Amino acid sequence: MSRRLSKRITVGWLGLHLAVFSPAAIWPNQSVAEGSFFDAMEFRGLAETSVAIETHDGDLQKWDLVFKPELNWRLSSDIRLTAIGRIRIDPVDKLEPGRPRNQGSFNSPATRRRFAGEAADFELREFFLDAYVGRAALRVGKQQIVWGQADGLRVLDVVNPLDFREFILPEFEDRRIPLWTFNAEVPIGDWTAQFIWIPDHSYDALPEPGATFSFTTPLFVPHPDPVLIGAGPVVINEQRRPNRFIRDDDYGARLTAFLGGWDISLNYFYHYQDQAVQFQHRIPGGGVAIEPEYRRTHLVGGTFSNAFGDFTLRGEVGYSTDRYFLTRNPGDEDGVIETGALGYVLGLDYQYDADLRVSGQLFQSTLMDRPGGTVRDRVESQATLLVEKEFLNDRLTASLLAIQSLNDGDGVVQADLEYEYRSNVILKLGFDVFYGDRDGLFGEFDDADRVTFGVEVGF
Amino acid sequence: MTDTAFAKTARLGVLLIIVGAIAFIVTRAKADDLPPGREIMEKVVARDEGIWVTRDLKMELTDRSGTTRVQITKALRRYYGEEKRTVIFYLDPTNIKGTAFLTYDYPEPNVDDDQWLYLPALRKVRRISASNRGDYFLGTDFTYEEIKKENKVELSDYSFKTLGEEEVDGHMTIVVEGKPVSDKIAEELGYSRVVWRVDPEVWMSRKSDYWDTNGNQLKTITLPEIKQVDGIWTALRISGVNHKTGHSTVFTFLNIDYQTEVSDRMFEQSMLRRGL
16 A cells, blocks of 8 residues: 555564553553543544665664654544644663754744753654535644645745655655644635645754764755854854744645546645745954854645556646855855745656556756855756555565765665554564765764664554 | 166266256256346346445455454445445554545546545545456455445446255245356456355345356355345445455445435545545
8 A cells, every 4th residue: 555654663572562552552553431421532543663774884873763643533424633742762872962052943833842851752643623614625723734736845845844864765754844824725616725824933853963864965064164254163053943923924825626537726825935044254363153043935836637548647846936046155244045936746656567667757846046156056956766566465575765966866765565464563674775965965974874673552 | 887887877877967957957847947147237236325325344354374453444335326425434454444445437437537545644534546447445355446436346247147046044945147258358357256145035146156267266255144124135244255365355334324315525525524
């Protein structure tokens, strides 16, 4: 059944895990107590234990135990409450060494995780109310909203920020940072209009220096020229999140339809870019101060998809105003250039049979203006290839995903095996291999190659 | 061989030929007394299914070693004229809960279905190509065609022939053989021959045997429990056994409701995202 819920890895906590969740100890699938109040409640969840071993030195990269309890409460035929939590314990503590000090820079107080010591964190991942008012469907609360047709590449799927704790290796569902959002969908003739209002000022969570997947690539991290700054210091000021109610909120609208066999959408999103712009200012007397600031942009775009025999064609395009990129131009005042950017993804899926799927995608991002010295190229291209095969009546799934930067030649390959040992128990084995230029987006993590083992138990 | 032994063997041979001939003539006569295969299958296809239906579906998938996986789904169907829309929501186990599968099945045989799959891990509705009819549905022993047709067939796929009568689970059935009308159809379906045992009281095949395109027996589908629900004959249990792989699937239907209208919004993509 295609990719399963997550790509978590495992092993060491296996003993504890199986002891707690042996078949006799597993919670009933739908814990229903007597009485109408509890009849409408359903409690379930996932428990995962995983281990990742770095291949270059055999060191543990992580060894975690994750619980994801979920409560669904149907208050009436048209109203339902959903709450999803996450408790994560990782004594290895390499992905987020110590207790992260930078959460306040990224996340609003209502969205932050809570920590117990250095190895455990707790989070209310999602908490929302679904309701129907006439023909309108409302979802209000902390949630994930996914736009776009691309897999793993983001042009329009930018409504929620991402957590880069494990770079791009986990499933998107686990990487997205759910936001407090008002989300309404209203049918209008053959179209459905969606309106979103996000008063939650949270942005991408980037690992601190010293973490396994801390960014170092000059594409995102300023590397001031020592000749220019002299012997002075590089001072990194704390980034300030926008925090004005209404004025700093994000707003979006989407129209979707199924017309003539085509799934199409038109999208608009007025939002803060999820990564702060790294403005740089020279300090009189030597040195440079880096002042991260979040900046707004308008994003307009659309998507399409259709099936032709065994093939499915899908694509999305988006234009963002006011994007900022690092420059090495010594004459530039603040170390960044501002320009519009056009991005698109074209994808083609081939379904050989029910058990074998091959999917290829091409992503390109083009800057409208690229002054000399800009770190990134005017046109940046990435290609992805996914091969997914199911065996044994879908009990065993093998997948291979490759993402390649066509500009820098670096990339990542993820190979996974998932075996459904029992209805609610999945065994996992995976390899994540980075390669290429260490200044590249993927190549910078060449030392983080890993083999992973895991067990996921549903209860 | 002695003369006596030869004579005995010859007598036995003659006897077998006579018995065989009589059996053929009787069966032939019996088959000739029965309605033509096409007519029987037309009645199967014309069987009332209601305009809409909601039901819970328990899928039990058992491999050769005896390990059984259980999946619980809710399946809804509604006709819009001759167009049929079906949606299946996976409810259990937790690992696949939220997965949903939506199909628009158009009446024209040459028009591909439109299909969408919602995967919770992606939180995204994915357009998928119309499945090859002979592909197996999500790990079960039933093909997409069988899931879609719900104990019916596409009449234009087969040439039919009535073979006779046979008792299945205490019910007298009419045995109908179907052979794909072309090699292309046979390849699409994955079968070279099908034998249905149609109960004329309910116009459903209580037991069906399938042969693969190489002529080997492939699988058997049985409907051990058929009852009237809201006045409509309904299979409450469907069992499929693949003789090649030793894998088997049992579908058990619960909470079947033909009365309550299934709303249009159930068949919209946004419903896949929101879930039941």
